[in-house]
Amino acid sequence: MSGYALQIGAILCVHVIAAYAAYMTLAAGQLNLGIAGFMALGAYGSAVLSNAGWAMPQSIAGAVLLASLVGLCVSYPVLRARGIYLTIATLAFSEVVVALILNMESLGAASGLVVVGHLGFWPILWVTLGVVALVVFLASTRFGLCLTAIRNDAQGAAVFGVRTRRIEVTAFTIGAALAGLAGALYAHHFSYVEAQRFNVLLSTYAVLYTLLGGLQTPLGPLVGAALFTLAPELLRGTDEWRYVTFGAVIVVLMLLRSEGLFTRSFIHNLMHRRPAT
Amino acid sequence: MKPKLFLHGVTLAFGGLTVIDSLDIQVMPGSRTGLIGPNGAGKTTVFNLISGVYRPNAGEILLDDEAIDAVPLDRRVRLGIGRTFQNLRMMKHLTVLENIMLGQHTHVGLWQRMLVPLNSPFNRAGLTETRAAAQLMGLSAHADLLADGLPYGVQKRIEIARALVTRPRLLLLDEPAAGLNSSERDELLSILLTQLPKEMSVLIVEHDVAFVSSLCDHVVALNFGRKIAEGRAEAVCSHPAVIEAYLGKDDDAADADAGVPAPALDETIVPQESDQKSERAPGAERGTHAA
Ligand SMILES: Nc1ncnc2c1ncn2[C@@H]1O[C@H](COP(=O)(O)OP(=O)(O)OP(=O)(O)O)[C@@H](O)[C@H]1O
Numbered sequence: 336m337s338g339y340a341l342q343i344g345a346i347l348c349v350h351v352i353a354a355y356a357a358y359m360t361l362a363a364g365q366l367n368l369g370i371a372g373f374m375a376l377g378a379y380g381s382a383v384l385s386n387a388g389w390a391m392p393q394s395i396a397g398a399v400l401l402a403s404l405v406g407l408c409v410s411y412p413v414l415r416a417r418g419i420y421l422t423i424a425t426l427a428f429s430e431v432v433v434a435l436i437l438n439m440e441s442l443g444a445a446s447g448l449v450v451v452g453h454l455g456f457w458p459i460l461w462v463t464l465g466v467v468a469l470v471v472f473l474a475s476t477r478f479g480l481c482l483t484a485i486r487n488d489a490q491g492a493a494v495f496g497v498r499t500r501r502i503e504v505t506a507f508t509i510g511a512a513l514a515g516l517a518g519a520l521y522a523h524h525f526s527y528v529e530a531q532r533f534n535v536l537l538s539t540y541a542v543l544y545t546l547l548g549g550l551q552t553p554l555g556p557l558v559g560a561a562l563f564t565l566a567p568e569l570l571r572g573t574d575e576w577r578y579v580t581f582g583a584v585i586v587v588l589m590l591l592r593s594e595g596l597f598t599r600s601f602i603h604n605l606m607h608r609r610p611a612t
Numbered sequence: 613m614k615p616k617l618f619l620h621g622v623t624l625a626f627g628g629l630t631v632i633d634s635l636d637i638q639v640m641p642g643s644r645t646g647l648i649g650p651n652g653a654g655k656t657t658v659f660n661l662i663s664g665v666y667r668p669n670a671g672e673i674l675l676d677d678e679a680i681d682a683v684p685l686d687r688r689v690r691l692g693i694g695r696t697f698q699n700l701r702m703m704k705h706l707t708v709l710e711n712i713m714l715g716q717h718t719h720v721g722l723w724q725r726m727l728v729p730l731n732s733p734f735n736r737a738g739l740t741e742t743r744a745a746a747q748l749m750g751l752s753a754h755a756d757l758l759a760d761g762l763p764y765g766v767q768k769r770i771e772i773a774r775a776l777v778t779r780p781r782l783l784l785l786d787e788p789a790a791g792l793n794s795s796e797r798d799e800l801l802s803i804l805l806t807q808l809p810k811e812m813s814v815l816i817v818e819h820d821v822a823f824v825s826s827l828c829d830h831v832v833a834l835n836f837g838r839k840i841a842e843g844r845a846e847a848v849c850s851h852p853a854v855i856e857a858y859l860g861k862d863d864d865a866a867d868a869d870a871g872v873p874a875p876a877l878d879e880t881i882v883p884q885e886s887d888q889k890s891e892r893a894p895g896a897e898r899g900t901h902a903a
């Protein structure tokens with residue numbers, strides 16, 4: 336594969352993991368726009384640990400742990416709010432993380448940080464496949480059942496004994512861990528981190544991939560991230576019009592398939608389609 | 613004998629409107645108690661009080677002689693209170709089997725919830741119970757379909773199957789036969805008569821007098837949140853206060869309210885739909901009110 340293709344592949348993997356980070360909270364019915372903040376924690380966490388002499392796998396694991404702990408602590412106050420207020424709280428959290436980093440000279444402030452230890456495409460791909468497998472697994476358990484039930488009707492789920500708050504906290508924390516992982520992989524792939532990169536647009540894209548792919552199955556985020564990372568690349572020839580085309584495609588998709596591309600009934604129809612006679 | 617469930621002087625008001633007014637209801641262990649009353653009488657609200665959706669403003673609710681008012685909504689099912697919803701609360705992104713399986717939630721340990729896929733052999737007991745409940749309610753053919761677009765009568769039966777797998781000791785059925793055709797209704801009646809454990813206590817809201825009479829050993833009639841009659845089914849259904857409640861005496865609707873009472877049933881008490889009620893064909897849920 337060409338260097339260019341490997342580069343795109345690595346970015347795609349980071350996008351897929353970020354999309355799963357957004358998926359975890361969205362699956363429980365809440366919109367988390369703090370993905371970029373958790374990615375920043377993961378990226379800077381792993382950068383600092385590597386630069387302090389830790390081996391790469393350990394520093395990535397440490398960074399994921401950091402992101403999940405922060406996620407767990409943040410989730411309690413954040414999940415007290417619902418809907419749009421929760422979203423704004425996560426957005427604010429993300430901005431605070433970036434602002435803190437920008438003000439810390441030891442983290443390179445605005446000029447960023449060089450990261451020791453380079454991670455190529457293949458290991459990133461394996462990790463990504465592991466993440467996909469993990470989320471598919473979680474979605475197949477009662478935990479996954481509860482996420483869907485809470486998204487559909489939280490009070491109805493509570494009537495059957497589902498402790499909705501706990502499930503939401505768990506989902507939020509797993510999402511934070513995944514975002515941290517995406518950030519750490521990103522940092523090691525580009526060997527350089529810059530706080531300004533972790534802005535709201537990054538979170539927005541993670542959410543967009545998930546919503547366009549669909550929340551109903553754990554494959555939605557994968558499909559969404561793949562399609563919408565690769566499509567702009569394929570449209571590269573058309574230059575200035577590609578973002579217009581891209582935007583138009585998103586609008587049309589949202590109108591035609593408001594539940595996302597990959598819904599359960601879509602899969603059901605695919606699997607039960609009788610061979611033509 | 614001590615009652616299984618005892619609502620003692622329970623009062624609930626929404627804003628200034630008293631919806632349940634110092635209500636006393638007893639459900640004896642193993643009994644089949646009917647709760648009847650015109651639209652807006654407060655029957656569903658009673659269920660919401662028992663299952664913890666609302667807290668009473670006054671009075672207390674005793675289960676096996678213990679006050680349960682402090683028990684939050686998501687802990688009541690552990691006490692053995694299972695319920696169905698009049699307005700169907702299907703999880704639209706779950707299949708029929710998965711919807712039923714949700715009812716087993718409290719019978720499954722934490723680690724199993726996180727680590728065991730629903731279709732794996734480690735969940736065999738759960739699947740077997742779910743399939744049995746689905747089969748009992750005649751849902752096998754729909755098992756793997758999404759619950760969402762299924763016919764009303766089918767969703768109604770999913771509600772019951774889901775309540776049964778909570779393994780309730782007190783089962784609350786809110787208009788289980790509403791919207792079913794007469795053969796489905798007979799089938800449901802025979803299931804409820806023969807398949808429920810004898811020791812299970814059941815409280816049933818139902819408008820169909822024949823249904824209530826064949827199933828219930830005891831009936832409580834409500835109107836405007838107050839108990840207006842109580843006793844054996846035939847006696848309560850023919851009680852003047854009950855007939856008057858269903859027919860209404862001061863009907864100010866433009867319709868002629870004199871003369872033939874039967875057709876006026878649906879219009880007499882204006883149903884004040886609460887905001888969570890889903891839209892349905894009006895009247896589809898009403899049974900034959902023959903008083
Ligand atoms: N959440 C709520 N807020 C305000 N009023 C409510 C609420 N829930 C119920 N009510 C009112 O309480 C009264 C009793 O309603 P409820 O649903 O218990 O009646 P019901 O006996 O179940 O009637 P139906 O036969 O139509 O199901 C109605 O007047 C209704 O408008």
Ligand SMILES: [Mg+2]
Binds near residue numbers: 655657698786
């Ligand atoms: Mg009702």
